[in-house]
Amino acid sequence: MGRPLGRLKRREDFLRVAAARTKRVAHGFVLQACPNPQSSEEARVGFTASRKVGGAVDRNKTKRRLRVAARHVLSELGKPGMDYVLIGRRDTATMAFDTLEKDLRHAMTKISEPRRNQK
């Protein structure tokens, strides 16, 4: 179906996306976005779950569910040349997958349009 999805693997990439300060918060995740400075060929995505979400089992499951949701949603809504970071939260591993995917779809459309009404 969609375009190829790259993966963010380096720590500096995650820090750069976080420094861009463009984010949308949902119940099951935090979405960050930033243009890719090197290439505009493809959209890239990375996943993060800190120790606050639970033990190793919960952190792995959180990233797995975000990975599946990102493959469904970002392959059609992800813009080429953009880097996205999905941060797992405490309820990511336990909430219903339908609402998780719906929230991500909503957040992707909202983050595409630049927001001016800060604060």
Next chain:
RNA sequence: CCAGAUGGUCGGACGGCCGCUGCCAGCUUCGGUUGGGAGAGGAAAGUCCGGGCUCCAUGGAAACAGGGUGCCGGGUAACGCCCGGCGGGGGCGACCCUAGGGAAAGUGCCACAGAAAGCAAACCGCCUGCCUUGGCAGGUAAGGGUGAAAGGGUGCGGUAAGAGCGCACCGCGCAGCUGGUAACAGGUGCGGCACGGUAAACCCCACCCGGAGCAAGACCAAAUAGGGGCAGCUGUGCCGUUUCGGCGGUACAGGUGGGUUUCCAGCCUGCUGCCCGGGUCGGUCGCGUGAGACGUUCGGCAACGAACGUCCUAGAUGAAUGGCCGUCUACUGGGGUUUUCCCCACGGACAGAACCCGGCUUACAGGCCAUCUGGCAAU
């Protein structure tokens, strides 16, 4: 049937669709693609021990310091682990718990209370004698009180009152006998209490230990900066080779940016090319055939060992097992019913390999199997 003890084992099952990471085979425009097959645990955890493996140190060995272990025998590559036995404690019992060497090698400590806390001593008492109230001198450690602990315990005798002062039993110590590989157990004789606790206090004795860890370590190696070395351009001769265009080596002559006033040498510095060394990002290896798993037989009470046969069984690196659906089956709650059965909802315990093994410890909804103990009922 109820209650309990010990050991073992499983820890959701089956199917469909879409995906993830290696492996094998085919195709390939080397980007991929198609097919097949594989893909978390009993604790993968905590990192508390023991090893393998790698690097560093080291002449072999021993010793000091430091650390660890500690009844006896066995198992094991090794262990602080496991098995069997002994001693002590608990339970009606099956069975469970037990850091369990040495306190007459030495040192330290035992607060408060109490007369006295460590080669014993004597506060109140008790008894005897002297003395006109009350004390003094002596005997004594049975009784009182303090304390965690007061220099054997109980009973009888004995005595002025008492005391192992004497006797019996128990405890303790010493000697020797029997059984046992040993720890130890059981008699016998003697002693007549002399010897408090603490070694997870210092310590003594016996045995063991070099240090760090796969982010160990080995290899390939971009860009930038930097280190070391060689050469630089032209012409001619000679030698080797030749596909007759050249290429390589060597000799001679001239020439080679800037600085050191000028020239040569030397030195410093710059440019260009090549090579060497170090090795950052990244990549490859280490990285899974092993003290391996399963089965049978034999030896052994057992831990375990031997022989034979079969099998190959995860290898990720921002880190692979997920998402959705259906049926069944546990748990929990509610209802009809209340022996059973039916319906609905919720929804799978602890938890995710990261170099690998052997253990220990800790977490864990629940299910199953085997053996055994106590009680009730029936025969």
Next chain:
RNA sequence: CGGAGUGUAGCCCAGCCUGGUAGAGCACUGCCUUCGGGAGGCAGGGGCCGGAAGUUCGAAUCUUCUCACUCCGA
């Protein structure tokens, strides 16, 4: 993944090695001083010593297990 360390009053820390009384500073409460406040002085309250077992007569201290947090190795 591997290796070290720390948990004690509301906060920051002593005490632990060598076991018997938990103690400073800031903060808090009351009083004095001042017209009032601050500063200062005096007095006072507040801690199951992260949790659980064990050794000991007795554990914050010694031993073992466990929980949480911090730091180091690219």
